[in-house]
Amino acid sequence: MGKMIQVKEEQKERVVIFCPIENDKEKAYQFAEISRLCFSADMEVVKIFSQSIDAFNRRTIMGVGKLAEIKEFLKENPCDCLVVDYQLTGSQLRNLSDELEIKVLDRILLIIDIFALNAKSSEGKIEVKLAQDRYLLTRLSSMQGSQGRFGGSGAGMRGPGETKLELDRRKLEKEILLLEKEIEKIKNSRRQNKVLREKNGIKNVVLGGYTNAGKSSIFNLLTKEKIYADDKLFATLDTTSRRMYLEDGQFCLLIDTVGFISKLPHELVESFSATLEEVAGADLVLHVVDIADEFYKKNIEITNKILDDIGATKNRIVILNKSDLLTKPIEIEDRQILFSTKKKDNVDKLKSFIKQALDE
Template sequence: MKRARLAESTRRTVTNEFAPPPNAERALLVAVQWQRDGWDAAASLAELAQLARSAGLEVVGAVTQHLPHPHPRHYVGPGKLAEIVALRQELGFTVVLADDELSPAQLRHLEEKLQLKILDRTALILDIFARRAQTREGRLQVELAQLEYRLPRLTRMWTHLSRQTQGGVGLRGPGETQLEIDRRRARERIALIRRQLDEVRRHRERYRQRRRQRRLPVVSLVGYTNAGKSTLLNALTNASVVVEDRLFATLDPTTRRLLLPDGQVALLTDTVGFIHKLPTSLVAAFRATLEEILEAHLLLHVVDLTHPRAAEQAATVRRVLRELGASQYPTLTVLNKIDLLDPGIDPEQLTRDLDLPEHAVLVSAMTGQGLETLRQRIATMLRDLATIVEVRVHIPYRDMRVLSLLEERATISERRYGSEGILIEARVPRFLVPRLEPYMVR
């Protein structure tokens, strides 16, 4: 019952959302319910609709189907496919949008059967990312992810690289079809972007070293997209990072100084939000951005408490953190948007329903409620993380980053060089322990 009421109060924010542009493409959403990760098709579809609107599409309808797994040829079964064809007259859509990443074969078959533009969740997320990317690194990463996604899906109709195929005379190998040329161009472009990204990242590594030298503790905001991370960064640091009721408003990392009540100064960083079914090509391309999280001493996991799927969203975030190797990091959960809760709802009860693994602070980044408590908690945790502990670690030579981290931050009492790595005994601040965890010798 609480959830129902909550869903209503959340809906209020959803209706605030911007209207589609006047000549927006009309999209039909299609979802197969098959995954067992706590997300049902309805929730996943609601999110897909929000993604579609964020990408500028108008959603005109949705169909779902329960299947053990998506149909290998056309995602939905043949009966459902016929239903979609029939719906076309009535709803007048020009785009069909699938809630899972379609295989190249599924995409091709659906295009043939429906003679419509077919998009999937991944293409949509990539499109939103492409519009939002601001920095050079962000843009390169998105383009890389897009090319990786498109390469196996290239068909003769594919024209995205046609600009670059002009003047191809002489470059064209004998008997090479347009499709082969397109593929080769895409691969060349991928290689070029990789080289450019390497360069950008070398720059960033230098910046990171400078930041470490300043010796300020780093607190990273993590969380589901639209949870309120940027709003919280602004509220805590008087910054003016873009805040929007859209998915993926922030793509590029931003860092601000955070002044704490006990006089400590920390760096607070905000970055890209996570989402259910985050495309693998994006995770790979954004790996460097996401790995910034590994530089953090403390994570603030921001959760939109008023979202009907808050628990699933929080679980998704924890899963991504685990994949990144940050699951052992000290984390403070920040339950946000409490100003939106109906007066009848007890936030403490709601918190218990979420079944959180760690302590949580209730706040409203919008009204400022709870922020003083949050600042105190951050200060206490950072003080605790600065205490010194003794460790014995075996650092492999391949992980130079951890080695340089130790050189910078630890007092090393003993080193023994082996064939694979160095055995080190050192006194380190506690915040380094999760980072050293994989190499700990007991």
């Protein structure tokens, strides 16, 4: 008789989402984005609630009526967690959690949590840990009293790798200092590498763009690599660089790194300074766009703003990716090229486009 193998079924956490709506026109975008974030954190979205930000209540973000409505819903439809698409203070997190008797995650913690799930390299783990510690430190005093709903397990509390999240202020502060030192070391060694490359005349080309646009897929095509690409947000956390041969044996360094998103939490921007410095220091940015995304124009704006903010070079070209999914022709502007990693039909054209931009 064969051995019985017990398969542990992975239960997704069931969540309800609450979206404070700042701008009615962007509601559909906001719903789509926060749902995809939850999906990327391995959560199952049961329902989305929303309310105009005008009804804002400092204690709980949402008005009393909305709070009662969600409470009622949760009675009939038990869920593990409430996700609020907003940045919350420690006491708001606690008030909501106490009222609804459920774990509460805000947008920032959700994004940090996805990062924690996806960090593989030691550098990525250090950056995520620092973001988590900074997040916790600013909210610690209010969160600690919250009937043990923080410091628990599951989404929002996943540490990168095997590490456990610390909920002791002194230990947190000490850990933050150590992590900051580690990041300085990483930055220094990156800077030294860059100086060496510059000496040897090797150009850096970085893939940038909204998360899930297809950066890693393009990286793999251009460098014949096989790094992880997935239909989830922030599949890539770790920076990878490889040689990319252009023509006549000439090469440059192609860098794949983390994707962008609107309202990127400052905890993450600060903690990922080593990664973002790599993007900022490139000679050329390949701005990858998912042309099949209904909101691709907005994603272009978001990426451009972040690239400007971190001081990335203005030498940018736009790769309108996933052209295989286009149902109608679109207008292609200057410094843009249509591409598809599924069709793979104009890799050479893309390479000469890159070369041209590098030679400018």
